[in-house]
Amino acid sequence: MKKIISLILIAILFTTMNLSAQSFIRIKGSDTLINLVQRLSEVYMEENPNTAIAVTGGGSGVGIAALIADRVDIADASRQMKPKEIEAAHKNGVDPVEIVIGIDGLSVIINAENPINSLTLEQIGEIFRGQITNWKDVGGPDKEISLYGRQANSGTYVFFQELVLNKKDYSADMKRMNGNAQIVEGVAADKDGIGYVGIGYVYDDKENIRKDIKVLSVAQGDNEPVSPLISENVKSGEYPIARALYQYINGKPEGEVKDFIAFELSEKGQEIVEELSFYPVSGEYKEQNEKAGF
Amino acid sequence: MTDRNKRKVTVRRFKEKTIEKFFQANGIFSIIVLLGIFSLLLIEGWPAIKKLGVAEFLFNAKWNPTSFEKESYGMLSMIISTLMVTIGAMILAVPLGIGCAAYLADVANRKTREIIKPVIEILAGIPSVVIGFIGIIIVGPFLADLLGTSHGLNAINGSILLAIMSLPTIISISEDAITSVPMVYKQASYALGANKWQTLVRVTLPAAMSGIIASVMLGMGRAIGETMTVLMACGNAPAFPQSIKNSVRPITSTIAIEMGETVQGGLHYSSLFVVAFVLFLMTFVVNLVSDIVLNKYQKVNR
Numbered sequence: 262m263k264k265i266i267s268l269i270l271i272a273i274l275f276t277t278m279n280l281s282a283q284s285f286i287r288i289k290g291s292d293t294l295i296n297l298v299q300r301l302s303e304v305y306m307e308e309n310p311n312t313a314i315a316v317t318g319g320g321s322g323v324g325i326a327a328l329i330a331d332r333v334d335i336a337d338a339s340r341q342m343k344p345k346e347i348e349a350a351h352k353n354g355v356d357p358v359e360i361v362i363g364i365d366g367l368s369v370i371i372n373a374e375n376p377i378n379s380l381t382l383e384q385i386g387e388i389f390r391g392q393i394t395n396w397k398d399v400g401g402p403d404k405e406i407s408l409y410g411r412q413a414n415s416g417t418y419v420f421f422q423e424l425v426l427n428k429k430d431y432s433a434d435m436k437r438m439n440g441n442a443q444i445v446e447g448v449a450a451d452k453d454g455i456g457y458v459g460i461g462y463v464y465d466d467k468e469n470i471r472k473d474i475k476v477l478s479v480a481q482g483d484n485e486p487v488s489p490l491i492s493e494n495v496k497s498g499e500y501p502i503a504r505a506l507y508q509y510i511n512g513k514p515e516g517e518v519k520d521f522i523a524f525e526l527s528e529k530g531q532e533i534v535e536e537l538s539f540y541p542v543s544g545e546y547k548e549q550n551e552k553a554g555f
Numbered sequence: 556m557t558d559r560n561k562r563k564v565t566v567r568r569f570k571e572k573t574i575e576k577f578f579q580a581n582g583i584f585s586i587i588v589l590l591g592i593f594s595l596l597l598i599e600g601w602p603a604i605k606k607l608g609v610a611e612f613l614f615n616a617k618w619n620p621t622s623f624e625k626e627s628y629g630m631l632s633m634i635i636s637t638l639m640v641t642i643g644a645m646i647l648a649v650p651l652g653i654g655c656a657a658y659l660a661d662v663a664n665r666k667t668r669e670i671i672k673p674v675i676e677i678l679a680g681i682p683s684v685v686i687g688f689i690g691i692i693i694v695g696p697f698l699a700d701l702l703g704t705s706h707g708l709n710a711i712n713g714s715i716l717l718a719i720m721s722l723p724t725i726i727s728i729s730e731d732a733i734t735s736v737p738m739v740y741k742q743a744s745y746a747l748g749a750n751k752w753q754t755l756v757r758v759t760l761p762a763a764m765s766g767i768i769a770s771v772m773l774g775m776g777r778a779i780g781e782t783m784t785v786l787m788a789c790g791n792a793p794a795f796p797q798s799i800k801n802s803v804r805p806i807t808s809t810i811a812i813e814m815g816e817t818v819q820g821g822l823h824y825s826s827l828f829v830v831a832f833v834l835f836l837m838t839f840v841v842n843l844v845s846d847i848v849l850n851k852y853q854k855v856n857r
Contacts, residue, residue, distance in 0.1 A: 322816030329818065349818055407705050412791070413621045414816035428623035433794035436708060436802050437812065439786070450696060453705040 284517040286314045290324020290337030291416050292440040293365065293459035294506055297537045298337055304533060305524050312517050318440070321416025328509055331355050334518050336509040339365065339459065340416035340423075356512045360553055361546035362525045363506040363534040364496070366460045366489030367417065369477045370445065372452050377401045379478035379486035382501050386425045388455065391432025396453060408435035409444045409456030417441070420504055421457050449473035460489055461538040468538065495540050505546050506539065514554055526555050596835055600828035603628070607822075612829055616795045618809065620823045628826050630833060632795040636710070636803035637837070639796055640785060643714025644721060644778045649771055651718070652725030653760075656767075659726070660733035661755055672730075679723030683783040690716045690788030702800055708790035710799040716784045721774030728773065732766020733759060765849045772845035776838055782807040806834045 288298055295318040302314035324336035329350045342350075342357055350357050369385055371377065377400055380388075387393045388406055397403045410431060411418040422428060438444045441462040448454040449471065465471050470490070478486035481501040487494045494500040508525075510518055524530050531541040542550065556564075604612070607628055615629025655675075659668055694715055695707030702711075736759050744754040760767070790802025791812070810827055817824040 319815050326816050326818060346818075404705070412812045414812065422623070430619060430622050430624055433617070434792050434802070437791040437793070437804070446691075447706065447708070451699075451706040 284312045286312065286335065286517055286521055287333045288314060288316045288324075288335040288337060288508075289319060289327045289333045290335075291321040291339040291506070292318045292411075293321075293339040293417055293461070294337040294362075294508075296461065297363065297506075297534060297539060298508075300533055300537060301525050301530055302521075304529070305521055309520070312521070314521065320412065320414035321419070322414035325509065328357060328511065329353055329355060331511065334510065335522075338416050338507045338509060339504065340420040341507060342509060357509045358512065358514065358553055360508050360510070360514075360522060360526075360550055360555065361505045361542050362508055362522075363531075363542060364540040364546070365504050365506055366495040366500050366540065367421065367457060367502040367504055368460050368463050368489050369455065369457050369479065369502070370448050370463065370474045371455045371477060372448055373473050373475050374452050375401060375475065377477070378475070379480060381480045381486075382425060382482075385477075385479065386427065389421070389431055389435065389457075390426055390429050391434060404453045406455060407451050407453040408432055409438055409447045409451075409454055410435045411441075411444070411457075412437040412439070417457065417459065421502075424502060424504075445471070445474060459539070463490075464538045468536075492540055496543050505542075519554075523555060526550060593835070596828050596832040600825055600832050603822055603825035603829050607826070612826070612833070618793055620813070620826060628829075630806070630830060632793060633804060633806045633809055633830070634833065634837075636789075636796055637779060637805040637807070637834075639710045639799060639803060640713040640717055640789065640805055641775060641778045643710060643799065644717035645771070645775055647714060647718035648721045648725055648774060652722050652770070652774070653729055653767060655722075656726045656729035656733055656770075657755060657760065660730050661751075661759065675723050675726050678719070679727075683720065683781060684787070686716050686720060687784040687787030690784065695788065704800055706790075708788060708802055710789060710796060710801060710803045713785045713789040713803065713805070714799070716788055717778040717781055720781060720784065721778050724777060725770045725774040728770030729763070729767045732763040732770070735766070736762045768845055768848055772841055775841055779834070779838055779841065780807060782811050786811055806830055810834075 286302075288302070295316065299316045302316055306312060306314060321336075321338040321340055324333065325338055325342055325346055327333040328336035329346060331353060336357075341359070347357060369380070375396070377396070380399060384393065384399050388399070389408060389410065391408075393399060394406055395403065396406055408431075410421070413419075418431075422431065436447070438447060438456075441458045444456040444458050445462050448456045450473075463470055463474065463476055470476065476488065476490055478488040479501055480486040484499075487500045489495055489500050489503070495503045508522065510522070514522060526542065534541050611628050612630050613634075614631060615627055616631040617627040617629045618633060619625075619627045659671060663671065690712050691708070694712050698707030698709070698712055699705060740758050740762055741754055744758045749757070785805050786808045789804065789808065791804045791808055792802035793804050793809075794801070796803045810830055813823070814827055817827060
């Protein structure tokens with residue numbers, strides 16, 4: 262008798278559960294983008310309580326690999342997909358569509374106690390390739406340069422390697438850190454340190470630049486050094502290491518994914534991008550998004 | 556015997572046989588799991604060995620599978636890094652561990668023992684992430700000041716953290732081994748005029764040696780396979796280590812970093828299984844050596 266009663270109670274419990282369909286968006290990928298996309302999802306979920314969004318990191322490489330295997334709805338990437346990856350996606354029946362949700366002035370940071378204020382793009386390349394090993398060769402103190410970088414799964418790592426290192430190998434003595442935040446902490450604690458991070462990570466939570474690091478101005482060729490902290494420099498393209506922040510989806514955007522991306526690109530979404538110290542989408546990237554259906 | 560009794564006996568024999576088979580199956584199951592892991596690593600890693608050859612993996616010091624210039628799959632730097640942090644950890648943990656175990660088993664009074672033993676058990680329960688964090692925040696700057704380097708994310712840092720993690724294992728098991736040495740050994744030693752120290756070092760410890768060696772091997776196995784701590788605190792520089800003050804990247808860090816972004820079935824994916832297989836072999840060799848040493852010691856004792 263007791264058994265029958267408990268079974269009936271469990272059955273009633275099940276029928277009264279709210280089994281209304283809840284949409285679920287899975288996002289995975291770039292460490293540079295993760296704080297930004299998490300903030301965007303939080304605000305979106307407040308306004309759309311029937312949608313649940315799960316955001317995880319792992320690096321652009323991990324996000325792209327997951328998109329190729331059709332295991333995520335959106336892949337965050339701070340670099341573009343390589344031709345080999347697009348091919349692998351097509352082989353698996355996945356059609357990657359590229360959308361730009363923000364712009365980053367990739368910053369080269371050094372310890373606040375280092376007297377240097379700017380370097381040329383070529384010098385930065387030689388430092389990270391391991392060809393320049395002492396600060397005195399670029400106008401600093403006589404100390405060995407301590408390199409901090411990302412790991413091979415990072416979009417920032419690949420982007421920096423393509424643009425600044427001209428596709429040559431990083432120095433084998435560069436410390437491969439687990440994310441942007443770890444590079445900032447490492448350089449802040451290391452007087453001879455130098456590293457590269459997304460510009461959003463240079464600011465503390467009160468939107469002031471951190472006092473324990475210094476952002477270098479970068480000079481290209483014979484031009485004057487340009488700082489990524491001034492938004493006009495990044496928007497106009499004068500700052501040489503500016504890059505777009507991408508999201509990749511499978512096929513034409515539809516349903517919840519389309520609504521979420523539309524939110525990211527709306528005025529409110531782009532305000533959040535600026536809140537997190539990145540730059541809003543502008544110029545040719547806006548046209549690219551329009552072509553993709555936004 | 557009546558029919559009823561005969562049936563009872565048959566049923567009891569059947570039950571005993573079933574239970575025996577059940578335990579036998581459990582034992583065989585663990586062998587199957589081990590062989591399963593062994594063959595999985597070998598089968599998934601075989602394409603990379605076929606394409607690149609064993610020499611590339613074992614004798615090349617450069618690991619760079621995602622290079623634009625030249626892809627290299629050399630494990631030598633990784634293997635040396637793993638050995639460096641492990642041996643460093645053992646140099647720190649073994650004397651400290653055995654000494655602490657001897658103190659707890661032989662010298663400490665009951666009250667002290669009852670306080671220290673649980674504290675050591677708690678030390679064993681600290682998550683590896685937390686210890687890695689301690690390495691970055693506390694041990695790193697301390698080492699930087701001590702050694703005059705600009706940062707403290709290096710092999711010494713990894714060794715210190717791994718020693719902290721292996722200590723509870725070594726202390727617990729060694730202490731059990733020392734306390735299980737029969738009283739008669741100690742009594743005989745005292746009867747012959749030896750003092751407490753002589754008895755401890757020349758009689759008790761050698762008698763407990765098999766247990767002590769087992770504890771060191773377990774501790775070493777833990778150090779070789781530890782991933783999160785070394786990932787956070789060793790600096791992850793893939794260069795061939797020039798000294799213990801350099802940043803190093805052990806085998807476990809490499810696998811943890813790169814496994815997420817490889818495409819299934821590709822060369823990079825396959826070569827990571829070869830790396831895992833080498834790690835598996837290293838742990839296997841450690842266990843084999845400890846078995847041989849144990850055997851030798853037990854023969855000498857008899």
